[in-house]
Amino acid sequence: xxxxxxxxxxxxxxxxxxxxxxxxxxxxxxxxxxxxxxxxxxxxxxxxxxxxxxxxxxxxxxxxxxxxxxxxxxxxxxxxxxxxxxxxxxxxxxxxxxxxxxxxxxxxxxxxxxxxxxxxxxxxxxxxxxxxxxxxxxxxxxxxxxxxxxxxxxxxxxxxxxxxxxxxxxxxxxxxxxxxxxxxxxxxxxxxxxxxxxxxxxxxxxxxxxxxxxxxxxxxxxxxxxxxxxxxxxxxxxxxxxxxxxxxxxxxxxxxxxxxxxxxxxxxxxxxxxxxxxxxxxxxxxxxxxxxxxxxxxxxxxxxxxxxxxxxxxxxxxxxxxxxxxxxxxxxxxxxxxxxxxxxxxxxxxxxxxxxxxxxxxxxxxxxxxxxxxxxxxxxxxxxxxxxxxxxxxxxxxxxxxxx
Amino acid sequence: xxxxxxxxxxxxxxxxxxxxxxxxxxxxxxxxxxxxxxxxxxxxxxxxxxxxxxxxxxxxxxxxxxxxxxxxxxxxxxxxxxxxxxxxxxxxxxxxxxxxxxxxxxxxxxxxxxxxxxxxxxxxxxxxxxxxxxxxxxxxxxxxxxxxxxxxxxxxxxxxxxxxxxxxxxxxxxxxxxxxxxxxxxxxxxxxxxxxxxxxxxxxxxxxxxxxxxxxxxxxxxxxxxxxxxxxxxxxxxxxxxxxxxxxxxxxxxxxxxxxxxxxxxxxxxxxxxxxxxxxxxxxxxxxxxxxxxxxxxxxxxxxxxxxxxxxxxxxxxxxxxxxxxxxxxxxxxxxxxxxxxxxxxxxxxxxxxxxxxxxxxxxxxxxxxxxxxxxxxxxxxxxxxxxxxxxxxxxxxxxxxxx
Numbered sequence: 001x002x003x004x005x006x007x008x009x010x011x012x013x014x015x016x017x018x019x020x021x022x023x024x025x026x027x028x029x030x031x032x033x034x035x036x037x038x039x040x041x042x043x044x045x046x047x048x049x050x051x052x053x054x055x056x057x058x059x060x061x062x063x064x065x066x067x068x069x070x071x072x073x074x075x076x077x078x079x080x081x082x083x084x085x086x087x088x089x090x091x092x093x094x095x096x097x098x099x100x101x102x103x104x105x106x107x108x109x110x111x112x113x114x115x116x117x118x119x120x121x122x123x124x125x126x127x128x129x130x131x132x133x134x135x136x137x138x139x140x141x142x143x144x145x146x147x148x149x150x151x152x153x154x155x156x157x158x159x160x161x162x163x164x165x166x167x168x169x170x171x172x173x174x175x176x177x178x179x180x181x182x183x184x185x186x187x188x189x190x191x192x193x194x195x196x197x198x199x200x201x202x203x204x205x206x207x208x209x210x211x212x213x214x215x216x217x218x219x220x221x222x223x224x225x226x227x228x229x230x231x232x233x234x235x236x237x238x239x240x241x242x243x244x245x246x247x248x249x250x251x252x253x254x255x256x257x258x259x260x261x262x263x264x265x266x267x268x269x270x271x272x273x274x275x276x277x278x279x280x281x282x283x284x285x286x287x288x289x290x291x292x293x294x295x296x297x298x299x300x301x302x303x304x305x306x307x308x309x310x311x312x313x314x315x316x317x318x319x320x321x322x323x324x325x326x327x328x329x330x331x332x333x334x335x336x337x338x339x340x341x342x343x344x345x346x347x348x349x350x351x352x353x354x355x356x357x358x359x360x361x362x363x364x365x366x367x368x369x370x371x372x373x374x375x376x377x378x379x380x381x382x383x384x385x386x387x388x389x390x391x392x393x394x395x396x397x398x399x400x401x402x403x404x
Numbered sequence: 405x406x407x408x409x410x411x412x413x414x415x416x417x418x419x420x421x422x423x424x425x426x427x428x429x430x431x432x433x434x435x436x437x438x439x440x441x442x443x444x445x446x447x448x449x450x451x452x453x454x455x456x457x458x459x460x461x462x463x464x465x466x467x468x469x470x471x472x473x474x475x476x477x478x479x480x481x482x483x484x485x486x487x488x489x490x491x492x493x494x495x496x497x498x499x500x501x502x503x504x505x506x507x508x509x510x511x512x513x514x515x516x517x518x519x520x521x522x523x524x525x526x527x528x529x530x531x532x533x534x535x536x537x538x539x540x541x542x543x544x545x546x547x548x549x550x551x552x553x554x555x556x557x558x559x560x561x562x563x564x565x566x567x568x569x570x571x572x573x574x575x576x577x578x579x580x581x582x583x584x585x586x587x588x589x590x591x592x593x594x595x596x597x598x599x600x601x602x603x604x605x606x607x608x609x610x611x612x613x614x615x616x617x618x619x620x621x622x623x624x625x626x627x628x629x630x631x632x633x634x635x636x637x638x639x640x641x642x643x644x645x646x647x648x649x650x651x652x653x654x655x656x657x658x659x660x661x662x663x664x665x666x667x668x669x670x671x672x673x674x675x676x677x678x679x680x681x682x683x684x685x686x687x688x689x690x691x692x693x694x695x696x697x698x699x700x701x702x703x704x705x706x707x708x709x710x711x712x713x714x715x716x717x718x719x720x721x722x723x724x725x726x727x728x729x730x731x732x733x734x735x736x737x738x739x740x741x742x743x744x745x746x747x748x749x750x751x752x753x754x755x756x757x758x759x760x761x762x763x764x765x766x767x768x769x770x771x772x773x774x775x776x777x778x779x780x781x782x783x784x785x786x787x788x789x790x791x792x793x794x795x796x797x798x799x800x801x802x803x804x805x806x807x808x
Contacts, residue, residue, distance in 0.1 A: 020660050045803070059807060059808055060807070068802075078579040084582075165705050168481070168710060171479075175481045175484075175486050176418065176704075177485075279683075304575060304576045305574040306572060306800065307712065398477050402467045
């Protein structure tokens with residue numbers, strides 16, 4: 001067992017529960033029962049991830065009031081600050097210098113696949129330089145596109161935000177159909193459809209929102225899409241559409257980018273940075289049918305809505321953080337803590353590990369079995385997967401509406 | 405006391421608590437204690453407001469399961485369906501015919517100023533035709549721009565959604581400032597700034613979001629705005645901006661419309677119906693400073709987030725509905741139930757009435773005393789007004805961050 005200091009960093013986009021993972025690591029590193037104190041002298045934190053760390057921005061997490069660490073369990077965003085810095089070869093000497101300066105032997109990063117890649121490469125470099133370092137990753141991303149784990153902490157709560165929003169806005173659209181005929185809700189998750197898919201949990205009755213789900217895993221076909229919208233309108237008098245921000249045409253052009261703009265003669269549109277897939281779908285529908293509608297672009301709000309977390313998500317995030325310390329103290333390095341699904345109904349899970357090198361390989365899309373044949377909704381298999389991660393949704397009243 | 409049936413309609417945009425007002429009316433109309441049963445034979449509901457009513461779309465609310473009525477207390481949107489139909493002179497004979505057909509003597513509408521105008525004109529017309537009708541209005545609007553009442557049911561919960569969103573997204577923007585430098589959150593409320601103002605409740609520490617609030621009550625000046633944004637960036641490293649959807653230039657052009665588009669050579673932009681003030685601000689900032697940022701456009705999500713209601717809002721909505729029946733049974737017609745603020749701290753309220761004709765006159769803007777001299781934030785007087793309507797916000801952890 002190495003003796004030295006531990007450091008924790010948060011990386012990439014925040015979630016509603018990433019601070020629970022941070023708290024889990026800090027609590028486990030302080031726990032005399034776990035024998036941590038004999039190995040981990042001080043628990044430090046990187047300000048703004050590896051980017052701040054390279055500049056020596058390191059804080060003393062051991063000096064924090066224990067009440068603050070407890071309050072992190074329910075605090076959204078990344079309390080340490082985060083970054084999206086992609087580590088380059090040229091960064092390694094500086095990183096090693098900082099590791100030496102702060103006598104760090106335990107290195108924990110909470111993040112997605114780029115983050116796991118960072119741990120992996122830093123750990124490999126250090127070993128090559130004769131510096132002993134234990135590196136363990138803790139999974140995090142609202143996108144749920146991380147390989148090597150059943151799902152990621154943070155996803156369930158973001159998915160809950162999406163499902164709640166689509167359910168509530170769908171009721172509103174239904175009740176206002178004489179005024180507005182459609183609503184488009186956009187989720188984050190550039191390359192994977194897990195978040196738009198979660199909207200499907202909002203649907204109880206056949207006419208409930210959502211009616212159409214556009215996933216980045218399927219090429220967008222404008223003609224088919226407009227036909228689907230028309231079919232929903234003819235059946236219900238309104239239409240609810242959920243789309244992932246990264247939905248693309250068959251040639252790989254995002255629907256939020258120039259191709260649609262060209263159709264409407266706004267060639268510069270999209271180039272300024274202010275555009276969205278939902279807005280483009282809104283414009284398409286309005287242009288095709290003349291209907292009124294609205295687009296909803298919540299962006300990072302779905303990543304930090306602490307009042308909408310699924311408690312199970314917090315629990316898993318915390319457990320992943322604690323397990324990272326246990327693994328490190330047992331001398332395990334080069335792995336990410338993973339969540340293993342034992343059963344969906346009743347939901348049972350356990351913790352495992354995945355090699356960092358494997359996790360770093362790329363993003364995990366939705367499997368084909370989770371997407372319907374038409375490519376415009378999810379399957380019941382997908383719903384069974386999602387349900388325990390999002391938790392039960394509120395049951396709202398609906399009038400029987402017996403004619404007088 | 406007239407004997408006959410009662411009818412209830414919901415009008416305009418839904419809120420998270422408008423169904424509580426509906427439940428309040430139904431419950432009071434069923435209450436044998438209140439002597440309602442001797443006067444009100446049946447309680448009916450208009451489908452899609454006056455628009456459905458004119459087509460004879462009337463449902464029997466007395467036939468609903470009492471459990472459904474109870475569940476309406478916590479059900480968002482407009483359970484009866486709503487409309488935005490502006491009643492014309494030519495509509496009156498048809499409305500009177502329907503009132504006669506369903507033997508309606510008690511006429512309750514839950515809505516904003518257009519709705520109060522509808523009740524007022526229908527009641528006046530009926531009186532002129534020798535048809536006895538008691539019309540009472542119940543206030544509702546997330547915009548809080550209704551005259552004759554301290555505030556409107558529905559506003560507090562929408563304001564809570566705004567404050568929670570800006571608080572959470574502000575933490576995220578702070579923690580991600582190395583990646584994105586600004587965030588723009590847009591609220592609904594076309595002509596009044598009550599909702600963007602409520603975002604100010606998110607601010608506890610000086611650097612907390614929001615930094616700048618743009619209100620429809622003040623003309624937008626791009627140069628001054630960009631200088632404000634730059635000042636925040638220089639001080640905090642990031643900037644949080646909240647804007648009302650209807651913010652306009654001094655000449656009355658909405659910032660969401662063509663004027664900004666022209667600057668970026670997108671002359672058609674805005675004409676398709678898919679645009680927003682927040683997106684325009686995003687483009688302005690990006691164009692001026694080259695910063696990355698995001699815009700958040702939640703639209704009707706803030707009007708129907710039942711899981712984010714302030715319980716006091718539900719209580720008031722319910723009480724307004726019940727009082728409408730009491731007033732009607734006492735023979736009072738031509739009024740809207742109003743909320744009277746007795747005290748802000750501790751918060752105490754009572755119910756009053758306002759003449760429909762007065763409420764119908766127009767929208768209530770924020771008073772000058774609620775807006776700071778620079779026109780880019782609210783005053784402490786405004787915060788004192790807003791606080792009891794929004795309720796306490798969660799207290800999230802912040803690391804002390806002692807350098808190691």
